[in-house]
Amino acid sequence: MSANQATKKTAAAAAVEPSSSTHEPRYNPAEIEPKWQQRWADQPDLYSVEPASSGKPKYYVLEMLPYPSGQLHMGHVRNYAIGDALARYMWMTGHNVLHPMGWDAFGLPAENAALKNNTPPRDWTLENIAAMKRQMTRIGLSYDWRNEVTTCLPEYYRWNQWFFIRMFERGLAYRKKSKVNWCPECCTVLANEQVIDGYCWRHEETLVEQRDLEQWFLRITNYAQELLDDLSRLDGWPEKVRTMQRNWMGRSEGAEVVFQIEDSASAPEDEHATTRQAGTAVLPPREDIRTSGRSVTVFTTRIDTIFGATSIQLAPEHALVKEFAATKPELAEEVSKLVSEQKQARDAADIGTIEKHGVFTGHYAINPFNGERLPIWVANYILLDYGTGAIMSVPAHDERDYDFAKKYGIEMRIVILPRRTKDPANDAEEAVLPYTAEDSILINSGEFNTLGNQEAQHNMSTYAEEHGFGKAKVSYRLKDWGISRQRYWGTPIPMLYCEKDGIVPVPDDQLPVLLPENVDITMEGGSPLTRMPGFVNATCPMCGGPARRETDTMDTFVDSSWYFYRYTSAKDDKAPFDTDTVAYWFPIDQYIGGVEHAILHLIYSRFWTKVMRDMGLVKNDEPVERLFTQGMVIRNGAKMSKSKGNVVSPDEMIARYGADATRAYSLFAAPPDRDLDWQEDGVAGVSRFLGRVFRFVNRYAERAQSTRSAAKTSSPTSQALIRKLHQTIRKVTEDFSGRWHFNTSIAGIMELVNALTAAEPAINKGEVSDADLAIILRNLVLLLAPFAPYLGFELWEKIGAEESLLRAPWPEYDEALAREEEIEIPVQINGKLRAVIKVAAGADEDTLRDAALADEKIKAAIAGKTIVKIIIVPGKLVNIVVK
Numbered sequence: 001m002s003a004n005q006a007t008k009k010t011a012a013a014a015a016v017e018p019s020s021s022t023h024e025p026r027y028n029p030a031e032i033e034p035k036w037q038q039r040w041a042d043q044p045d046l047y048s049v050e051p052a053s054s055g056k057p058k059y060y061v062l063e064m065l066p067y068p069s070g071q072l073h074m075g076h077v078r079n080y081a082i083g084d085a086l087a088r089y090m091w092m093t094g095h096n097v098l099h100p101m102g103w104d105a106f107g108l109p110a111e112n113a114a115l116k117n118n119t120p121p122r123d124w125t126l127e128n129i130a131a132m133k134r135q136m137t138r139i140g141l142s143y144d145w146r147n148e149v150t151t152c153l154p155e156y157y158r159w160n161q162w163f164f165i166r167m168f169e170r171g172l173a174y175r176k177k178s179k180v181n182w183c184p185e186c187c188t189v190l191a192n193e194q195v196i197d198g199y200c201w202r203h204e205e206t207l208v209e210q211r212d213l214e215q216w217f218l219r220i221t222n223y224a225q226e227l228l229d230d231l232s233r234l235d236g237w238p239e240k241v242r243t244m245q246r247n248w249m250g251r252s253e254g255a256e257v258v259f260q261i262e263d264s265a266s267a268p269e270d271e272h273a274t275t276r277q278a279g280t281a282v283l284p285p286r287e288d289i290r291t292s293g294r295s296v297t298v299f300t301t302r303i304d305t306i307f308g309a310t311s312i313q314l315a316p317e318h319a320l321v322k323e324f325a326a327t328k329p330e331l332a333e334e335v336s337k338l339v340s341e342q343k344q345a346r347d348a349a350d351i352g353t354i355e356k357h358g359v360f361t362g363h364y365a366i367n368p369f370n371g372e373r374l375p376i377w378v379a380n381y382i383l384l385d386y387g388t389g390a391i392m393s394v395p396a397h398d399e400r401d402y403d404f405a406k407k408y409g410i411e412m413r414i415v416i417l418p419r420r421t422k423d424p425a426n427d428a429e430e431a432v433l434p435y436t437a438e439d440s441i442l443i444n445s446g447e448f449n450t451l452g453n454q455e456a457q458h459n460m461s462t463y464a465e466e467h468g469f470g471k472a473k474v475s476y477r478l479k480d481w482g483i484s485r486q487r488y489w490g491t492p493i494p495m496l497y498c499e500k501d502g503i504v505p506v507p508d509d510q511l512p513v514l515l516p517e518n519v520d521i522t523m524e525g526g527s528p529l530t531r532m533p534g535f536v537n538a539t540c541p542m543c544g545g546p547a548r549r550e551t552d553t554m555d556t557f558v559d560s561s562w563y564f565y566r567y568t569s570a571k572d573d574k575a576p577f578d579t580d581t582v583a584y585w586f587p588i589d590q591y592i593g594g595v596e597h598a599i600l601h602l603i604y605s606r607f608w609t610k611v612m613r614d615m616g617l618v619k620n621d622e623p624v625e626r627l628f629t630q631g632m633v634i635r636n637g638a639k640m641s642k643s644k645g646n647v648v649s650p651d652e653m654i655a656r657y658g659a660d661a662t663r664a665y666s667l668f669a670a671p672p673d674r675d676l677d678w679q680e681d682g683v684a685g686v687s688r689f690l691g692r693v694f695r696f697v698n699r700y701a702e703r704a705q706s707t708r709s710a711a712k713t714s715s716p717t718s719q720a721l722i723r724k725l726h727q728t729i730r731k732v733t734e735d736f737s738g739r740w741h742f743n744t745s746i747a748g749i750m751e752l753v754n755a756l757t758a759a760e761p762a763i764n765k766g767e768v769s770d771a772d773l774a775i776i777l778r779n780l781v782l783l784l785a786p787f788a789p790y791l792g793f794e795l796w797e798k799i800g801a802e803e804s805l806l807r808a809p810w811p812e813y814d815e816a817l818a819r820e821e822e823i824e825i826p827v828q829i830n831g832k833l834r835a836v837i838k839v840a841a842g843a844d845e846d847t848l849r850d851a852a853l854a855d856e857k858i859k860a861a862i863a864g865k866t867i868v869k870i871i872i873v874p875g876k877l878v879n880i881v882v883k
C-alpha cells in the first residue's frame, strides 16, 4: 500500500465515526455485523419458504447465479443488493418469498486453472464456491441455502442428461455434420450466440474460425415462432431486451421457389457466348429443353420481382457447386478462391462489406414463372447457412444484386415501378436503379402486371404452390442450438454409438453418466475424455455388444436454462423437480441480472420452459414474469476489470466501511438500471449517515420504550416530524412498487434523519412526546432494514421490538398525515394586496411564483402589463412589480 493510500485509509476510518460525544456508543459495523451474522447462521430456517397453505401470496425473487471464479466483484454486490432489498421488502409486506442462490459451476476457466495450478477442476470449483459463499454470507444476503444448486455436481447434471434424452426421443436433439464456430483459444465449438461480431464471447481478441464437425443440436427453431410471439406478452421485461431477442430471431416472410436445372448435355450452345461474356444474359425459353432432374431452391422475400431475375447465385459451399466443380477443374479453382475470401471476411466479421466476386458455372436454371434460362453463378457474398444458400438475383431491385451485376455486366430488367406510374415504358426508362421500394406495381411480369406488390407476393406464392414449384415461407435468422463442446468440465452427453444399433441413449436407470475424475487436462487435441478408455468403452444396452460413449460435453448454457426450477426442490432425487411445487412458484416474479444475458441465457431458458411445458412438467409458458437489468459498475470511466486495474474489492470495502454501507452505497449512488460510477468518498458518506442513524436511535431508544402509553403530542415540531415520516414512508413504498429508484429512497431517509437531528433541541425540551418518538424510531428502522439489514436488526433490538424484523409489517403511510400543512400567502401587485393563495407550508420560491401567477385575480390584474420583477419572501409574501 502506498503512503497516499495509507493516509486515505486513516482519514476514511476516522470519517466513519466522528463521534461528538465520548459517552455515546459508536457505530462499529465490524462489531455489529459479525454478531448478527452469527445469530442468523444459528437460525437455518430464517429465510426458508413457507408452505403454500400459509395463504400468503408467493413471491419468487431471483438474481442470476454467478460463475464461481472465487471472488465476488462489485457488479455482483450491486446485483445481489437489489435483489436482497426487494426480497426483504416482500417479506415485510406479507409475502411467501423464495430467494435462492446457486452456482453456474461448469465451464472452461476451471480447466484453465487446472492446467495452471495443477488442481483438479472439481476441487478448484468447490473451493471457489466456498469462498464466494463466505463473501455472500458476510454481505448479509438473505438466501435460503437449503435450496442451493451447484450445476457441476452429479445430482444436478444427471437431469441435464435426462432432459437431453427426453429431447432426443422427441426429435428435439439430433446429430448432424455442419459448419461450426470454433474458438482456437477455447479449443471448442461455440454456439452462434457465443460469437460476438466474429469474436469469441470469452476471448474478445480471438477470431472465431469455421470448421466441419459432427455435432449435437437442440431444435430451438421448432419454437421460433412461439418465442417471437410470446415476447409481446412479456411486458414486465425491458423493451431493449425484447428488441434484441426479436432481432436475433430475425423473422422474414417470403417464399421458396424451386428452379429446375437444365441438362447441360442437351442444352444448346450459349447463343450469346460468342458476342458477350458467358453467363451475363438470360436465355429465352425453349420448348425442347430437358432438365437434369436436379433443382435449386431459393428463398426470397421479394417473389414479386421474380420476372426480373437474371441469374441464380449460389454460396461457394453449396452442394450443387461441389457437383459442378467435380468435372471442371478451372471452376473448382475459382470456387476455392471464393471460399477463402468468404472465410476471411467472416473471420473479420465484415461479410456485409466483402468485395463481391463470383464465377459463372456454365449451367442454367429455369425460371418456373416464364421458362427463361438463368445463368447460375457462384458468389462469395452468399452464405450457405442463411436461407437456402441460394438466391435469385434481381439486380434492378436489390442493392447487393445490383452491385454484383454491374461488376460483371449481367443483364438488368425492371419489373416494378412506383404506384403513381402512368406510362410504364417511359417511366422504366427513367427509373433510378436499384429501385427497391415496397409500395410498387408490377410491369414486365406476364399475367401479374399491374398488381400491387403485396397482392403480387400473395398471388405469386399461391401460383407457385398450385404448380408445385414453391410456397410461401417464413424464414428465421435463429438457428438450432449447437450444444456439443469438446471440453472436459461439462455434462457428459448421455449417448452411445453401437455398430449394430447406431445412436443409442443411455438408459435412465444408468444415469448419471459420471464425469470421470483424475483427468489429464492438456487443452490440446479435443476433449480429454477421448483419451480415457474406461470412459469411452461401454456396453450397448440394446444388443449387449461393445459401444463407444459420446465424449462431447454440453454447452454450459444448458445448465442455466432450467436451474431456477431446481431451486424449488433442490434435493429431489426422483425427478428434476416437483411439478406441483413448480406450479406454485412459477413464473419467477422478478429476475435480476445483467443485460449481457439478453440473448443467450434468456432465449435458451425460454425455449427450455416451452419444451418442459410440452412434456407436461410445467404449466407456465414463460419462466420470467418481470426482468430487471441493472447497470454496470464503472470506475474512472471504465467497467471494473482486472485488465484495466480499476477493480475495487468488496472485501476491502466491507473491511473499511462495513457490509451495510457498501451495499447501501451501491443502491444509493445511481438508479439501479444506470451505470454506477464507484466513488469511495460516497461509501464513506453513506457510512457516516448510518452512524448518524445509529446514534440518534441509541439516544432516544430508552425514552421511546419507557412510556408507551403516554399521549401523543401535537406540538408543531412533533407534527412536522410525523408529516416528514409519512412522506418518507410514501416515497420508499412507491419506489419499491415502481421504478426501483432506491437512490431516491435512501436520499429520502437521509432527509428524514436530517429533520430529526435538526429537531433534537425541541425533542430534548419535551416538545415531542415519547409515544411519538416511539413511532418515529420504529418506522425509521423498518424503512432502513431492506437497505442496511445488519444495522436494522441491531437497532430493532435496541428499541425493544419483539417480532422478527424480517417479517415485521412494512409501515403504512397515512395520506392525510403526509400532506403538507397549507398556509395562506398574500400576493401583492406593486405593493398592493390583490389576492391570497394557499400553498404547502414549506413551499419554495418556484412553487410560490407559479401559484401566484396562476391565480385568476392576479392573472386579470397583470394582463397586458410587463412584469419587471417578482419579490418572494418564502412563507410570508409575493410581490409582483409590473409596469
Ligand SMILES: [Zn+2]
Pocket: 183, 184, 185, 186, 187, 200, 201, 202, 203, 206
Ligand atoms: Zn474462446
Ligand SMILES: [Zn+2]
Pocket: 498, 499, 500, 501, 502, 540, 541, 542, 543, 544, 545
Ligand atoms: Zn447395440
